[in-house]
Amino acid sequence: MTRRDTIIYWSGFGVIMALLIAAPLVLPPYWARFITEILIWGLLAMSSDILIGYTGMVSFGHSAFFGLGMYGAAAALLITSQAAIMTVLPKLLQDLLLLIGERPNLLLALAFGLIAAAAIAAFVAYFSTRLRDIYFAITTLIFSQIFYVIIFTWTDVTGGENGLSFRRPALGIPGVWTTPFTPETLHWFVLAVVAGSYLILRRVMRSPFGMVLQSIRENEPRTRAIGYAVERYKIVAVMLSGLFAGLSGVLYAVQNRFAAPDFVFFIISGDAVIFNVMGGIGTLVGPIVGAATFLLLREGLGRLFGDQFPYLIPLGFIFIAIIIFLPQGLLGFMRRWLNK
Amino acid sequence: MAAILSFFSDFPFELFVIQTLNGIVTGMILALIASGLTLIFGIMDVVNFAHGELFMLGAYVGVLVLSTTGSFWLALILATLLVATFGGAMQIITLRPLVGRDPLTTILATFGVSLILQNYALWQFGPVARKINEPYTGHFNLFYLEYPWYRLIIAALSAAIIGGFWLFLKYGRFGIWIRATMQDRVMAQAMGIPVPWVHTAAFAIGAGMAAASGVLFGPLVGVNHTMGLDWVLKAFIVVVVGGMGNLGGSIAAAIFISLLESYASIWVSPSRAVIVSFVVLILTLLFRPTGLFVPTPK
Numbered sequence: 306m307t308r309r310d311t312i313i314y315w316s317g318f319g320v321i322m323a324l325l326i327a328a329p330l331v332l333p334p335y336w337a338r339f340i341t342e343i344l345i346w347g348l349l350a351m352s353s354d355i356l357i358g359y360t361g362m363v364s365f366g367h368s369a370f371f372g373l374g375m376y377g378a379a380a381a382l383l384i385t386s387q388a389a390i391m392t393v394l395p396k397l398l399q400d401l402l403l404l405i406g407e408r409p410n411l412l413l414a415l416a417f418g419l420i421a422a423a424a425i426a427a428f429v430a431y432f433s434t435r436l437r438d439i440y441f442a443i444t445t446l447i448f449s450q451i452f453y454v455i456i457f458t459w460t461d462v463t464g465g466e467n468g469l470s471f472r473r474p475a476l477g478i479p480g481v482w483t484t485p486f487t488p489e490t491l492h493w494f495v496l497a498v499v500a501g502s503y504l505i506l507r508r509v510m511r512s513p514f515g516m517v518l519q520s521i522r523e524n525e526p527r528t529r530a531i532g533y534a535v536e537r538y539k540i541v542a543v544m545l546s547g548l549f550a551g552l553s554g555v556l557y558a559v560q561n562r563f564a565a566p567d568f569v570f571f572i573i574s575g576d577a578v579i580f581n582v583m584g585g586i587g588t589l590v591g592p593i594v595g596a597a598t599f600l601l602l603r604e605g606l607g608r609l610f611g612d613q614f615p616y617l618i619p620l621g622f623i624f625i626a627i628i629i630f631l632p633q634g635l636l637g638f639m640r641r642w643l644n645k
Numbered sequence: 646m647a648a649i650l651s652f653f654s655d656f657p658f659e660l661f662v663i664q665t666l667n668g669i670v671t672g673m674i675l676a677l678i679a680s681g682l683t684l685i686f687g688i689m690d691v692v693n694f695a696h697g698e699l700f701m702l703g704a705y706v707g708v709l710v711l712s713t714t715g716s717f718w719l720a721l722i723l724a725t726l727l728v729a730t731f732g733g734a735m736q737i738i739t740l741r742p743l744v745g746r747d748p749l750t751t752i753l754a755t756f757g758v759s760l761i762l763q764n765y766a767l768w769q770f771g772p773v774a775r776k777i778n779e780p781y782t783g784h785f786n787l788f789y790l791e792y793p794w795y796r797l798i799i800a801a802l803s804a805a806i807i808g809g810f811w812l813f814l815k816y817g818r819f820g821i822w823i824r825a826t827m828q829d830r831v832m833a834q835a836m837g838i839p840v841p842w843v844h845t846a847a848f849a850i851g852a853g854m855a856a857a858s859g860v861l862f863g864p865l866v867g868v869n870h871t872m873g874l875d876w877v878l879k880a881f882i883v884v885v886v887g888g889m890g891n892l893g894g895s896i897a898a899a900i901f902i903s904l905l906e907s908y909a910s911i912w913v914s915p916s917r918a919v920i921v922s923f924v925v926l927i928l929t930l931l932f933r934p935t936g937l938f939v940p941t942p943k
Contacts, residue, residue, distance in 0.1 A: 432931065435930060436930065436934060439690075439749065440934075443692065444930065446878070446881070451920065454919055454923075457916070458917050582753055615765065615768040617760050618768070621761035625757040625758065628753050628757065629739070632746070632750065
C-alpha cells in the first residue's frame, strides 16, 4: 500500500465510522435499530468471508456457529437465575461464576457464546476440512442440521421450539462500572465490536497466516508442495470463522433478548452466503455491504407490496443475476485495492 | 447370557418386520430422488441444491392435476413431464452461463433457484399442507396393522422407474451419450455428441425423477412448501455415503440409511432417528471419504 492509498483508506474508514457513530443520534429509532441489525448480520457475513473469500471453501453451515453463540449467551444470562443448572456444575466452576458476577453479565455472555461457538467450530472443522469444494459445503450444511435437530428436540435444556428468552445484561464491567443499555449505547457497542473484528480480521488476512489461506484458495496442491500443513491451516480458518460467527450470534442475542432454534436453521447459513455473493467475496467489507443491500431491498419490497410479499422471489432473481453477470459482487471492483 | 436372552425375548419382532417394510418403501423413494441428484452431479459436477424444490414442485403439480382431472396416474405423468421441462429450462437459463466457472458457483445458483421456488410455493399455495389421495386404498393384514398396499406399489414403481432409467442409460442412444459425456466431456464433444444438450437432457431427466417421487410420496405425508429441504438433505447424505456420481452406490445407500432410520425409530422418536443418518455420514467421511458403496480406490 502506497502512502496515498493508506491516507485514502483510513480517511474513508474514518468517514464511514463517523457516519455510523452519528446514525442513532440523527435517524429515527426504527432505522437506527435497522442499522444495528445490519452490522450484526454483516459481522456474520464477514466471518464466513474468511472461508468463502480467502480460503476458497463455501460454508453452508454458519448458522450452527451463529446459533451456538446465541445459546451460549443465553446460558450465561440464565445461569444465575436458575439455581438448578448451578447444582450440576462442579464447586470450583460455581465459585468462579459467582466471582465474575451474579447479575446477568455481558462479559460472561460473550465468554460463553464464544466458547460454545469455538467448541462447535473445532468439532465441525476436524471432520469437514477433510473434504474439499462441494463436499465441504454439503458437510457443513449437514453438521448445522445436526445441531438444529439436537437443539430443536432437547426441550429440557434449550426450550425446544420456543427457545429461551432472558433479560438484557447491562453494559460495562461488573463490579467496576455498569450502565443499562439504551438503543444508542447498544448501537455503539455493536459498532465497536464489529469495527474491532473488522480490523482484527483485516490484520489477520494480511499476515503470513492469511497469505497461506489465500494461497490455499489459489492453488492447494502447490501450497501443500511448498510444505505448509494445509489441513491445519484449514482447521484454524474454520475455527476463526466460527468464532466470529459466534460473536455475531452473541450480539444478536443481546439485542433481541432471546435464542431460538430458527437461528440455527439452514436459512441463516444461506443468508450469510447470499450476503457474501452480493457484496463481494474476499473483501471483508463487501459482505457487510451485501447484508445492507439485502436487508434494505427486503425492507423496501415489504413497504412497497405489503408484509405478505414473498420478497425472496425477486431477491433470488437478483442473486442469480449477480452470480452470472457480476461474479465479483458489488464491491468486487475494490477487491484488489482493499487487500493491498 | 440372561441379558442377551431377555433382549431377544423382548425384541419387538413384529415391529421390526413392519419397520423393515417402511424402511424399504422410503428407501426406494429416496433412491429415486438421489439417483437424479447423482446423475446431475456425475455428468456436470453440479450439486443441484434445488433438487428438493423440484421434488416439491412435482408434488404440487400433482395436486393441481389431480384436483382438475381426478386421475392420479395422469397427475404422475404430467407432473414428471412438466417438471422435466422446467428443469431443462432452468439448466439453460441458470447453469449454462456458468459452464467453465468454479463448480461452487453452480451450487450458489441452484441455491438461488431453490429460494425462489420455495417462496413461490409458499406464496401460491400457503403454508397448509395439501393432500394427494391414494390411487389405491386396499390394505392387507400385517400382524396387528392394516398395511396399505399403496406403500408397496410406491416401492415397486420407484424400482421400475430406476430400472427403466438404468436400461435407458445402458442401451438408449441418449443414455449412451450421457455415459460418454460422464466419462470424458471433451472426447465426447470431439466425437460429435452435442454435449450442452446432453447436459440439459440429463438435468431434465433428474428433475423429472424428482417430480415423480414427489407425486408418489405425496399421499404418505401431505404436500407442503418445506418438504423439499428435508428430502434434499437426506439425498445429499445418501449421495455422499454412496459415493458422489455413483448410481448403484446411491441406491444401496438410500435403502441402507432408510432402513437404519426406521429401525432407530423403534426406540427413539422419528425426529431424533434422523441423527442416525448423520452419524453414518460422519463415520463414512472419517473412514471412507469416497463413499461406502464403492470399491476402495487404489
